[in-house]
Amino acid sequence: MKSLKNHISLIVALFTVLFAVQIYVAVDRTIKAYETRLKNDYSIIVVANKTLSPDEFKAMDSIIDRSEPIATDQVLQRLQGEMSKKNLELLKLTLPKFYRIYLSRFPTPEEISKLQKRLQKNSSIQRVEGYAQTHDTVYKLMLLFKDVVQIFSIAIAAVTSLLILKEMRLWQFQHAERMSIMALFGAPVWLRSAVLFRLAIVDAIIATIVVCIAFFVIEENGWMDLLLNTVGITIDLFDFLQDGIRSLIIALSVSIILTMTIVIGNDEEE
Incomplete structure (x- = not known):
């Protein structure tokens, strides 16, 4: 039961990291789609x-x-x-x-200013109106929202990584006796720690599947599509091929790197 609890803890932690990353990706897609819409209208x-x-x-x-x-x-x-x-x-x-x-x-405010100056250098052009004030407000709000989500995602990933390290240390203590016996028989570090890597990889795969299911439910619910449609945007919140593979790579990378950190740190202590 305790082992199952540790597994669930790691899966939830990895799920949180993947969910935060995917939210940032979805926000980035939304902003790019909105930029395209503004570009066509502007x-x-x-x-x-x-x-x-x-x-x-x-x-x-x-x-x-x-x-x-x-x-x-x-x-x-x-x-x-x-x-x-x-x-x-x-x-x-x-x-x-x-x-x-x-x-x-979609131009930045600086690009609009430069474009206006270049146009006005032409002797045939009398006046240029770029509606810069309205454009600046919309563009800055978009960038602010993206930056807030990015900072929020990084903070979640950092805190969750510390929790994952803690869970892996608990795994290490649970398997300490087995790993010590293998060390007495001259087993290399990677072989002694194979059980930790196996558990980390399995939980990473499970966390990826849970993220895919979560976003599938969100997509099927349709409430996000309604919100996006109000501003004339249609995007895929989750691409089950591209985003699923990315989530799996991130989950495996986080799990393996943190497991290696624990294993190498323990080996140096010995």
């Missing part, structure tokens, strides 16, 4: 005194993906009853050209 308005082609805009900065002219026909139609046809034609010729510029990726 645009810069440019006012020019002459017609500019998409290639001319792209030559100004590599971050520019495409440009499209903003039609002024609606404005002119509203003035048809108030101005003569001749004056309308004259106004159409003198009216500035308006363009909407889309970017190839």
Whole structure:
């Protein structure tokens, strides 16, 4: 019963580490998906005194993906009853050209500032509006949320690793007599500690399976999808191939490295 309790303790500890890592991965995916959505929706308005082609805009900065002219026909139609046809034609010729510029990726506030300066260096461009204040607020909130989750995940991983070390020391004490007998017969350290490595590997596999089941339940429940859909985002919280393999590698790495730490430390004491 005591051995089972130790197994459960290690499985729960490894599960906590894997769950924290996966939460960070899911948050990172969410932010990237939101960045893509913002990139598609975000645009810069440019006012020019002459017609500019998409290639001319792209030559100004590599971050520019495409440009499209903003039609002024609606404005002119509203003035048809108030101005003569001749004056309308004259106004159409003198009216500035308006363009909407889309970017190839979601820019940082610094990139927006640099882009505005490069555009304004062109003599044909009269004004550039990048809505930097709104953009800065959204972008900084996203980065703050990601940093908080990262710090939280690292803290959980560090504390949980100490708990795993404690559990493995208990395993070592439980198998101390067997390991001592094997040492008397000249068994090498890795062979004496084989039981510890075997237990660590088995618990790592079990913890990975439990994480997969947990995220499967979350996916099937659908409440996270509803939350993400409210901001127009659809992502896979858990990819059972990619994330499952990553979780298994992390669990095995943590278990084996911490077991080696215990074994090497005990061997040096002897």
